[in-house]
Amino acid sequence: MKDKIIFDLQNSIKVQFKDGDKNSFIDLDKIYLSAPSYKDKDKTLLLKKKFIEAIFGMTQSLSKQQASEQIENENGLDAKAIKAILYASPNFDIVSYFKLFANLLLNVAFKDEDIKQPLTALDIEKISDEDFEELLAKYLEVFFIVSWMKTLK
Amino acid sequence: MAILKQGDLVINGKPIAYEGKVKIEAGSITRNVFSQVNGSKLITSDVSTNISIISVPVRATPENIELFTSFYNNGDNNTISFRNQNFSGCVMEKLPQIEDLEVVEYMFKGDPAI
Numbered sequence: 001m002k003d004k005i006i007f008d009l010q011n012s013i014k015v016q017f018k019d020g021d022k023n024s025f026i027d028l029d030k031i032y033l034s035a036p037s038y039k040d041k042d043k044t045l046l047l048k049k050k051f052i053e054a055i056f057g058m059t060q061s062l063s064k065q066q067a068s069e070q071i072e073n074e075n076g077l078d079a080k081a082i083k084a085i086l087y088a089s090p091n092f093d094i095v096s097y098f099k100l101f102a103n104l105l106l107n108v109a110f111k112d113e114d115i116k117q118p119l120t121a122l123d124i125e126k127i128s129d130e131d132f133e134e135l136l137a138k139y140l141e142v143f144f145i146v147s148w149m150k151t152l153k
Numbered sequence: 154m155a156i157l158k159q160g161d162l163v164i165n166g167k168p169i170a171y172e173g174k175v176k177i178e179a180g181s182i183t184r185n186v187f188s189q190v191n192g193s194k195l196i197t198s199d200v201s202t203n204i205s206i207i208s209v210p211v212r213a214t215p216e217n218i219e220l221f222t223s224f225y226n227n228g229d230n231n232t233i234s235f236r237n238q239n240f241s242g243c244v245m246e247k248l249p250q251i252e253d254l255e256v257v258e259y260m261f262k263g264d265p266a267i
Binding site: 014016017018021022023024025117118120121122 | 160161163165166168227230231232234236239241267
């Protein structure tokens with residue numbers, strides 16, 4: 001599994017940035033994301049639980065056989081399919097899911113390649129809806145989906 | 154620490170826990186308008202008011218005192234974001250008088266809001 005990915009923002013955001021000793025503002029167009037660590041378990045476990053609930057929500061109407069095949073097929077979920085699951089699952093609380101992910105971002109999202117300058121809550125609020133949605137889907141795809149889907153096997 | 158991370162005030166990339174209200178004067182150029190006999194109005198610009206003033210009330214704990222002293226020692230090399238306003242080149246003219254664990258106001262002057 002990768003330990004770091006770079007996410008390109010479609011809409012750059014103005015953030016505080018320390019360049020050497022100089023504090024300034026920059027238009028950030030890349031976010032550096034590190035893999036979650038054990039200390040993030042309180043958030044990652046909830047993300048996992050709710051995502052699996054979303055999959056079961058989608059497969060509720062299917063027969064046991066169909067549901068099993070559907071889950072089997074979802075081992076290789078990409079960002080697009082992840083978004084479809086989150087939005088299409090009935091009774092899924094996507095607002096709290098996004099908030100939970102924003103909380104996780106405080107620990108895993110950085111403004112610099114050296115992973116030393118974390119995004120703050122203010123910075124995260126500036127990310128556009130489209131970028132945030134894509135960021136969430138990409139993060140789940142890269143760091144979580146393979147291990148999560150093993151739970152369902 | 155979890156509450157701090159959610160803060161809406163950030164100085165040099167560090168979320169700041171404040172008590173009370175952060176006061177902002179965003180700064181702007183003052184226009185002075187003078188009438189002229191038999192002529193159009195004369196308008197001049199006073200740039201001395203084109204400066205932001207940011208006042209931050211914080212509890213004077215040892216950690217906060219150390220943090221804000223480091224901001225003071227940075228000279229004008231401080232950046233402040235409060236909600237959707239950003240200020241660069243912020244400098245503290247002086248350190249405030251501090252009573253242990255009281256709420257004190259740290260005042261910064263900086264570039265106009267961006």
